[in-house]
Amino acid sequence: MTRLPHATSSTPSSERSAEKLLEIVRQTVAELRPYAAEGLRVSLHSVLDRDLGLDSLARVELWSRVEREFGVRLPEELFAAAETPDDLLHALQHFECAAPEPQQGGDDYRPTALTDDLAPDQAQTLVEVLDWHVQRHPQRIHVRLLGDAEQSDDISYAALREGAAAVAAGLQRRGLSPGQRVALMLPTGRDFLHGFFGILLAGGVPVPIYPPMRLSQIEEHLRRQAGILGNAEACMLITVVQAKLLARLLKPQVPSLHEIVTVAELGADSDAFVAPLRQAQDLAFLQYTSGSTGQPKGVMVSHANLLANLRAMGRALRVSGDDVFVSWLPMYHDMGLIGAWFGSLYYGFPLVLMSPLGFLARPARWLWAIHRYGGTLSAAPNFAYELCLSKLDEAVLEGLDLRRWRLALNGAEPVNPDTLQRFAERFAGYGLAASALTPVYGLAEATLGAAFPPLERGPLIDRVQREAFQARGKALTAAADASNVLRFVASGRPLPGHQLRIVDGSGIELPERTEGHLQFKGPSTTGGYFRNPQESQRVRHGDWLDSLDLGYMAAGEVYLSGRVKDLxxxxxxxxxxxxxxxxxxxxxxxxxxxxxxxxxxxxxxxxxxxxxxxxxxxxxxxxxxxxxxxxxxxxxxxxxxxxxxxxxxxxxxxxxxxxxxxxxxxxxxxxxxxxxGQPQRAVWRQLLRLLQAAVQAQAGRYWRALCAALYAAYFWILLLLIGSLTWLAVALLPRLAWCRRMVRMAARLFLHLAGVPLSVEGLAQLRLPEVRVLVANHASYLDGLALCAVLPAEFSFVAKRELAEQRIAGRFLRKLGTCFVERFDVQRSAADTERLATALQAGQSLVFFPEGTLTREPGLLPFRMGAFVLAARTDVPLLPVAIRGSRMVLRDGQWFPHRGEIRVSVCGHLLAQGRDWLDAIKLRDQARQVLLQRLDEPDRLLLAS
Missing domain, CATH: 3.30.300.30 (ANL, C-terminal domain)
Incomplete structure (x- = not known):
C-alpha cells in the first residue's frame, strides 16, 4: 500500500478507523439503495456484494472514497479479494495512512447516523432473543398486562427470564427431557408467559391449547383436547388450579401424559435449571390448527422458521423500538402469540396485553388502550373491526385519539371490503388515517405472515367482472360503472425472502389475474405436521406448500377468493x-x-x-x-x-x-x-341433472387442460424449428447487419405464429441516428426475443460472459456482435466497462438488462450501475424500454407457456447532469421511475428495503 503524495503519515486508531470506514460504506450503500437507508445495518462482516448489493462499479466508487478519506492507495489485488469491510480494515491497520486532504468539490459526503445494534439479528433461537434483551436492558418494560380495573401489571425482560427460569427448574425436577412436548392450557396472563418460556429454557417444546371459555365446561373441554395431547405425545400439561383435578380424566386417553401441574407448583422451589443445547432447527413450538375429533394437525415451527418470519415481517412493517403493540388476541392463536408477543420481544417495543374476554365484553377497551398507551401497532380479525362498528356509540368514544395507530392489521379470516371502508370513515374523526388499515395474509404453515401490502397505501379493492370470474376464473377488471361485479381485497406482496404463486390443479403456474391454488415457500415455511406424514405429504409440492386457499395475483399482490378446505x-x-x-x-x-x-x-x-x-x-x-x-x-x-x-x-x-x-x-x-326441505324432483331427474353438471364440468376441465398442453407443445416445437433455422442462417451469413435483420424477421415470425401479439409504443425514437444506451426491464426469457423483433440493426446487446463460452448460444451471440461482460471477477468487470465506453464513443448503441437477472416473482429488481455509469461518463442519452406481458406468457422456472400479449413501450430520452458517481445514480433513479410508471409490477427495491 502506498501513500498519496503530500499526505501526512499517521497510524489510525482501530476503533476510529472502523467507525470511519463503516460510515463510508454506509453512505455508498445508502446512495445505491436510498429506500433502505433508514434501517440500513452495515457491520464489518457484511458481505459487499451479497449483503450490501455493491457490484463492481459500486466497488470502484467505494475504493476511491476509502483512498481519498484515508489518504492511501489500496493494492489492486485487494480490490478483487476483499469481501467485507473487515478485509479493508485489516489492510488499513497494517500500513501507515495519511490524513485526508480537504475536499475540493466533488461528492457531498455526509456520514449518516445509522445504528447497528437494533435487534438480535445474530440470534439462532427464541431463547437467545430473550437473553439478548436481558443483557442489554433487563429492566425495560416488555409486557403490560391489563386487568379489569385498567391497572397494568408490568413485566420486564429480566422478570420474564427469572419467572421462566423457575418454571424450567420445576420441569426438569419432574423429569422433562429435551425435545419432549409440554401442553399449555392457560389464559392470557403472567403464568402463560412464564410457562411458555420456562418450557423453552428447560429444553421442551410448548404446545399452546386454548383454555375453556367457562369453568363449567372444563371436563368436556379437556376430553376434546385428548386428540391434540395424544398426537403431540405431551408428557405434561400446565394449566389452572381449577382444571388440575379434572384434567386427570385425560391420563387414560393420553398414555404419554404423566404430570398435570400449575405454574405456581413448578416455580415453588428455587433450584437452578440446566440449560440444554439448542439449535436453530430445533422445534420452537407446535401450533395446532384443527380440533380434537378431526385429525389434529400440529404445525412444526422451528426456531429458524420463527426468527425468519419475525425478521421478514419486521422489515415489511418497518417496526422499531419506538412502536407499541396493543393486543387482545389469544395467546394460543398464532397472530397473538407470534405477531404480538414474539414480535414485541424480538424488536424490543412494549406489548400492551389484555384478555380476549375483556375485548369481547367491552370492545371499546381495545381502542381506549391504543389511545392510553400510544399504540402504533395492533391486529385483529375482520369481525373485531365490525364489532367496533356495530357495538360502540359515540358517547363511549368521546375523547378517543387514534392518531398514533399507524398499522391496523386485518387478518386471520376473510377481509370484508365494506368493513374496511366503514371503519376508515367512522374512525377518521378520531384521528385514524385511512392508510393505517392494512389487510394481510398469513397462515400457521408459514409460521404466521405470508404477504403484507405496501405501507401507508391503505386498502386496495379490486373490482372484477362477476361472470368471467365465476365461469372461467378470470379476474378481469370491471368498468367503473359496472354493477355485476365481485370485490376482492389485496392482501399484499410476499414477505422479503418468501414467494407466492398461483397454480392450477396440475401444479402448472398460472398467469396473473387467473384464479387457482395459492402456494408458498420461504425460510419460515413449516417442515410439516407433527406425526402426520400423510397430511404433510398432501400439502407439499416440492419446495412449495399448498395453502389450501384460492386466489389470484395482480401487479405482484395476492387476492384471496375462497378456500379449498371446508374450514x-x-x-x-x-x-x-x-x-x-x-x-x-x-x-x-x-x-x-x-x-x-x-x-x-x-x-x-x-x-x-x-x-x-x-x-x-x-x-x-x-x-x-x-x-x-x-x-x-x-x-x-x-x-x-x-x-x-x-x-x-x-x-x-x-x-x-x-x-x-x-x-x-x-x-x-x-x-x-x-x-x-322443499319437495324434490324425481330421482331420475336429479340424477340426470347431476350427471349433466358433472360431465360438463369435467369435460370443460379436460378440454382446457388439453388445449393448454397442445399449445405448450406447439410453442416449443415452433421455437425449436425457427430457432434452428435462424441459428444456421446466422452462422452462414457473412455480414453483421444481415445477421441482425435475419434475427429480427425470425423473432417477428415466431411471435406471430405462436399467437403472441407484439405491440410497440414510441417506435419512432429507435430510428433516430444518435448513439444511445437502452435499458429494459427483464421479466422473462422472451424479453430478448421481443427486443430483437423491435430494435433496429445498429443496437448491440450486452450479455454476461458465461454465455460466450457456451457452444451453441456463444457462437450465435458472437455472430450478432454481442458485447460480453464479466459479473464475478471485479477487475475484469471494471475493464469491460472501459471497453464498452470505447464502443459507445465509436458510435455503437448498447442494450442492457440492468436487473442482471430475472425471477418468477413480479417486480422490478434493483439495478446494476454499469449502464448508467457508461451513459453518464460518455454523455450518451439513456433510453428506458418497458416490456409488459412477457412474464405472463413464459415465467422463469416455468416451462409451460400461456397465451398473452407482449407490449413494448419505448420511453423518452434521459440525460445525466454530469459525469460522476452521483450523477449516474440520479440517472438510474430517473430511469427506474420511468419504467415503474409503465409497468404493472411492484418495485422490488422497496421490498428489499
Missing amino acids: IIRGGRNIYPYDIETAVGNLPGLRKGCVAVFGCGDAASGSERLVVLAETREQEPAARQGLQQAISRVALDLTGVPPDDIVLAPPHSVLKTSSGKIRRAASRELYERGEV
Whole structure:
C-alpha cells in the first residue's frame, strides 16, 4: 500500500478507523439503495456484494472514497479479494495512512447516523432473543398486562427470564427431557408467559391449547383436547388450579401424559435449571390448527422458521423500538402469540396485553388502550373491526385519539371490503388515517405472515367482472360503472425472502389475474405436521406448500377468493365441520351421518355464519325445539360459539357423494337458495341433472387442460424449428447487419405464429441516428426475443460472459456482435466497462438488462450501475424500454407457456447532469421511475428495503 503524495503519515486508531470506514460504506450503500437507508445495518462482516448489493462499479466508487478519506492507495489485488469491510480494515491497520486532504468539490459526503445494534439479528433461537434483551436492558418494560380495573401489571425482560427460569427448574425436577412436548392450557396472563418460556429454557417444546371459555365446561373441554395431547405425545400439561383435578380424566386417553401441574407448583422451589443445547432447527413450538375429533394437525415451527418470519415481517412493517403493540388476541392463536408477543420481544417495543374476554365484553377497551398507551401497532380479525362498528356509540368514544395507530392489521379470516371502508370513515374523526388499515395474509404453515401490502397505501379493492370470474376464473377488471361485479381485497406482496404463486390443479403456474391454488415457500415455511406424514405429504409440492386457499395475483399482490378446505372462520376462531357433524350426529332423534355444517358469508357481522343442517323424522314442534336446543349446546361446547342457524330437514335433504361423504358446498348452495326441505324432483331427474353438471364440468376441465398442453407443445416445437433455422442462417451469413435483420424477421415470425401479439409504443425514437444506451426491464426469457423483433440493426446487446463460452448460444451471440461482460471477477468487470465506453464513443448503441437477472416473482429488481455509469461518463442519452406481458406468457422456472400479449413501450430520452458517481445514480433513479410508471409490477427495491 502506498501513500498519496503530500499526505501526512499517521497510524489510525482501530476503533476510529472502523467507525470511519463503516460510515463510508454506509453512505455508498445508502446512495445505491436510498429506500433502505433508514434501517440500513452495515457491520464489518457484511458481505459487499451479497449483503450490501455493491457490484463492481459500486466497488470502484467505494475504493476511491476509502483512498481519498484515508489518504492511501489500496493494492489492486485487494480490490478483487476483499469481501467485507473487515478485509479493508485489516489492510488499513497494517500500513501507515495519511490524513485526508480537504475536499475540493466533488461528492457531498455526509456520514449518516445509522445504528447497528437494533435487534438480535445474530440470534439462532427464541431463547437467545430473550437473553439478548436481558443483557442489554433487563429492566425495560416488555409486557403490560391489563386487568379489569385498567391497572397494568408490568413485566420486564429480566422478570420474564427469572419467572421462566423457575418454571424450567420445576420441569426438569419432574423429569422433562429435551425435545419432549409440554401442553399449555392457560389464559392470557403472567403464568402463560412464564410457562411458555420456562418450557423453552428447560429444553421442551410448548404446545399452546386454548383454555375453556367457562369453568363449567372444563371436563368436556379437556376430553376434546385428548386428540391434540395424544398426537403431540405431551408428557405434561400446565394449566389452572381449577382444571388440575379434572384434567386427570385425560391420563387414560393420553398414555404419554404423566404430570398435570400449575405454574405456581413448578416455580415453588428455587433450584437452578440446566440449560440444554439448542439449535436453530430445533422445534420452537407446535401450533395446532384443527380440533380434537378431526385429525389434529400440529404445525412444526422451528426456531429458524420463527426468527425468519419475525425478521421478514419486521422489515415489511418497518417496526422499531419506538412502536407499541396493543393486543387482545389469544395467546394460543398464532397472530397473538407470534405477531404480538414474539414480535414485541424480538424488536424490543412494549406489548400492551389484555384478555380476549375483556375485548369481547367491552370492545371499546381495545381502542381506549391504543389511545392510553400510544399504540402504533395492533391486529385483529375482520369481525373485531365490525364489532367496533356495530357495538360502540359515540358517547363511549368521546375523547378517543387514534392518531398514533399507524398499522391496523386485518387478518386471520376473510377481509370484508365494506368493513374496511366503514371503519376508515367512522374512525377518521378520531384521528385514524385511512392508510393505517392494512389487510394481510398469513397462515400457521408459514409460521404466521405470508404477504403484507405496501405501507401507508391503505386498502386496495379490486373490482372484477362477476361472470368471467365465476365461469372461467378470470379476474378481469370491471368498468367503473359496472354493477355485476365481485370485490376482492389485496392482501399484499410476499414477505422479503418468501414467494407466492398461483397454480392450477396440475401444479402448472398460472398467469396473473387467473384464479387457482395459492402456494408458498420461504425460510419460515413449516417442515410439516407433527406425526402426520400423510397430511404433510398432501400439502407439499416440492419446495412449495399448498395453502389450501384460492386466489389470484395482480401487479405482484395476492387476492384471496375462497378456500379449498371446508374450514369455517367465525369470530376469528377456526371451526372444522367434521367435529360438529360427528357430535351432533350422535344426538337421539337425528339421522346419524346426515348432518352438514358449513359457513355462509355475513355482511352484517363481517365474519361467517355457522349453519347446522341436520336430518330428522321428528314432526312435533316441542320435540324439534328440543333438538335445536341440544344442537346449539353441542356446538357451543365444541367451538365456544353457538350456531347462527339450525335447520331441521326431512330425510335425504343433506347432499352426499356416491361414496357417502357430505357435500358441504352443495348443501350450502341449497340452503342459500332456500330449497332445503322443499319437495324434490324425481330421482331420475336429479340424477340426470347431476350427471349433466358433472360431465360438463369435467369435460370443460379436460378440454382446457388439453388445449393448454397442445399449445405448450406447439410453442416449443415452433421455437425449436425457427430457432434452428435462424441459428444456421446466422452462422452462414457473412455480414453483421444481415445477421441482425435475419434475427429480427425470425423473432417477428415466431411471435406471430405462436399467437403472441407484439405491440410497440414510441417506435419512432429507435430510428433516430444518435448513439444511445437502452435499458429494459427483464421479466422473462422472451424479453430478448421481443427486443430483437423491435430494435433496429445498429443496437448491440450486452450479455454476461458465461454465455460466450457456451457452444451453441456463444457462437450465435458472437455472430450478432454481442458485447460480453464479466459479473464475478471485479477487475475484469471494471475493464469491460472501459471497453464498452470505447464502443459507445465509436458510435455503437448498447442494450442492457440492468436487473442482471430475472425471477418468477413480479417486480422490478434493483439495478446494476454499469449502464448508467457508461451513459453518464460518455454523455450518451439513456433510453428506458418497458416490456409488459412477457412474464405472463413464459415465467422463469416455468416451462409451460400461456397465451398473452407482449407490449413494448419505448420511453423518452434521459440525460445525466454530469459525469460522476452521483450523477449516474440520479440517472438510474430517473430511469427506474420511468419504467415503474409503465409497468404493472411492484418495485422490488422497496421490498428489499
